[in-house]
Amino acid sequence: MSIDRALVDAAIAAVTDPNTGAPYAAAKSIRNVVVEGDAVSLQVTLGYPAKSQFDAVRQQFADALRTVPGVGNVRVEVSQQIAAHTVQRGVKLLPGVKNIVAVASGKGGVGKSTTAVNLALALASEGASVGILDADIYGPSLPTMLGIEGRPESPDDKSMNPLTGHGVQANSIGFLIEADNPMVWRGPMATSALEQLLRQTNWHELDYLIVDMPPGTGDIQLTLAQRVPVTGAVIVTTPQDIALLDAKKGLKMFEKVGIPILGIVENMGLHICSNCGHEEHIFGAGGGERMGKEYGVDVLGSLPLDITIREQADSGNPTVVADPNGRIAEIYRSIARKVAVHIAERARDMSSKFPNIVVQNT
Numbered sequence: 001m002s003i004d005r006a007l008v009d010a011a012i013a014a015v016t017d018p019n020t021g022a023p024y025a026a027a028k029s030i031r032n033v034v035v036e037g038d039a040v041s042l043q044v045t046l047g048y049p050a051k052s053q054f055d056a057v058r059q060q061f062a063d064a065l066r067t068v069p070g071v072g073n074v075r076v077e078v079s080q081q082i083a084a085h086t087v088q089r090g091v092k093l094l095p096g097v098k099n100i101v102a103v104a105s106g107k108g109g110v111g112k113s114t115t116a117v118n119l120a121l122a123l124a125s126e127g128a129s130v131g132i133l134d135a136d137i138y139g140p141s142l143p144t145m146l147g148i149e150g151r152p153e154s155p156d157d158k159s160m161n162p163l164t165g166h167g168v169q170a171n172s173i174g175f176l177i178e179a180d181n182p183m184v185w186r187g188p189m190a191t192s193a194l195e196q197l198l199r200q201t202n203w204h205e206l207d208y209l210i211v212d213m214p215p216g217t218g219d220i221q222l223t224l225a226q227r228v229p230v231t232g233a234v235i236v237t238t239p240q241d242i243a244l245l246d247a248k249k250g251l252k253m254f255e256k257v258g259i260p261i262l263g264i265v266e267n268m269g270l271h272i273c274s275n276c277g278h279e280e281h282i283f284g285a286g287g288g289e290r291m292g293k294e295y296g297v298d299v300l301g302s303l304p305l306d307i308t309i310r311e312q313a314d315s316g317n318p319t320v321v322a323d324p325n326g327r328i329a330e331i332y333r334s335i336a337r338k339v340a341v342h343i344a345e346r347a348r349d350m351s352s353k354f355p356n357i358v359v360q361n362t
Contacts, residue, residue: 003035003070010041011064026342038064038072044184046080049207051127052333054078061362064339080127082207082340084349085227088258096203097131099231099343101210101262102224104254106246108139108215111234111303114313115210115332120233121320122168122329122336127182128207131162131169132278133198135224136214137190140174147316152201159200168322171201184305191223198228208340221250225257232262234300239269239287251295252342262342263300264288265335272307298342301335303328 012033013025024044033042044057064073081119084098094100103116113136120132134142143149146165152175154160162169173193203209211230214220224230231252234278235246251261266288271280292299303309310323320329 002213003038003040003068003229007068008033008035008040008065008071011068012061013137015060015064017046019048019053019101020336020345022315026352037077038070040068040073041077042070043077043079046078047083048337048342049080049126049128050124050337050340051080052125053294053297074234080117082128085343085345085346086349087231088226091227091229093229093349094199094203097206097209097229099208100132100157101208101228101231101339101343102213102233102254102259103210103236104213104221104233104250105215106243106248106250110215110236110243110247111309112215113141113212114309114318115234115236115265115267115303116210117142117313117318118320118329118332119336119339120168120208121166121318122208122333123208123210123340125320125324126333126336128340129205130167130208130210131171131206132210133201133210133213134172134174135194135197135220137173137220138214140261141171142172142212143174144316145313145318146170148175155202159202159300161202162204166318167204169206171297173196173197173359188219191219192221194223195227208343215246221253225259227255230259232260234262234265234337234339235297236265236267237288237291238267239281241287242290244287248291251291252298258302260346261295261297262339263298263335263345264292266302268305269302273343274307298338300338301331303331 012030013023015024017024028272029044029046031043031045058080061076062074065071084093084097103112105112120130124130134140148163148165150163152160152163152171162171163175194264208335235251237243254261288299288302306328309319311326312319320332323329
């Protein structure tokens with residue numbers, strides 16, 4: 001019995017990506033569909049990292065194709081290919097870095113750095129090449145959170161190689177100073193240090209560079225927003241009204257400089273007593289959702305107020321690596337996938353595709 005190719009194509013076209021809510025075909029993810037005898041083979045290339053879901057994607061297509069009369073053997077190859085995407089107009093991409101994601105908050109103490117580190121580790125666990133830059137010059141926490149000691153090496157006395165923790169490339173002013181040495185610098189010195197860390201680090205073929213921003217909307221934030229090629233920003237807040245007020249200022253700052261908001265992460269949303277199981281919204285409830293609706297921005301996820309998140313980050317083994325199969329690690333991975341999907345849906349950067357035009361007198 002011969003297989004009707006039109007039915008095969010229709011079955012494939014109907015398969016929907018649960019991470020985007022759209023058919024895989026709409027994202028041009030399906031390639032090389034071959035029908036031979038009773039066998040059908042195809043390739044699915046995702047534009048975002050989702051290594052943990054490859055088997056589920058294969059099963060989706062296998063189930064759909066086996067509804068076609070005559071189909072016996074189904075072979076589905078799943079892979080991922082992360083592209084560089086557009087940034088602010090007039091700003092060039094960094095060498096070796098495809099996409100830069102700023103993780104920001106309007107105020108301190110909302111768990112921004114913990115979220116940034118776990119976001120980076122979650123993207124890496126899904127198969128992406130990831131780096132993280134600690135942009136908090138005055139209060140660097142990355143060395144502690146990633147459990148990294150030592151100083152970056154310089155191959156040429158002009159640049160420095162990033163250090164590595166849990167498979168993620170990293171750099172921070174904290175690697176270059178003593179742990180108890182305060183940075184008593186004015187704004188221009190701090191912004192200069194940030195640009196040096198960013199541009200003089202030999203980042204190696206990164207799909208994503210996560211930038212852990214300092215709180216607020218001052219010199220460092222404006223420097224990054226205006227001169228650094230940022231693909232998008234993630235805003236971290238707690239449900240508390242005071243935190244939301246400051247988070248909204250951070251969101252508006254990125255909007256004013258043309259950086260898209262990839263979504264909001266609500267931290268410390270719910271506390272569950274470890275002794276009795278009682279649930280309590282210590283910092284209020286629904287604040288992130290209200291903010292998202294007000295500004296038309298997705299809420300990427302809500303994380304609980306859980307002592308293990310703090311303990312694991314303080315120990316240098318953040319939740320995604322300390323308890324990779326746990327409920328909280330899965331929340332971080334879900335947030336990471338949503339961030340990557342929003343990036344993948346943006347227009348691709350095509351600047352590297354165009355040749356340089358040189359005008360010469362002849």
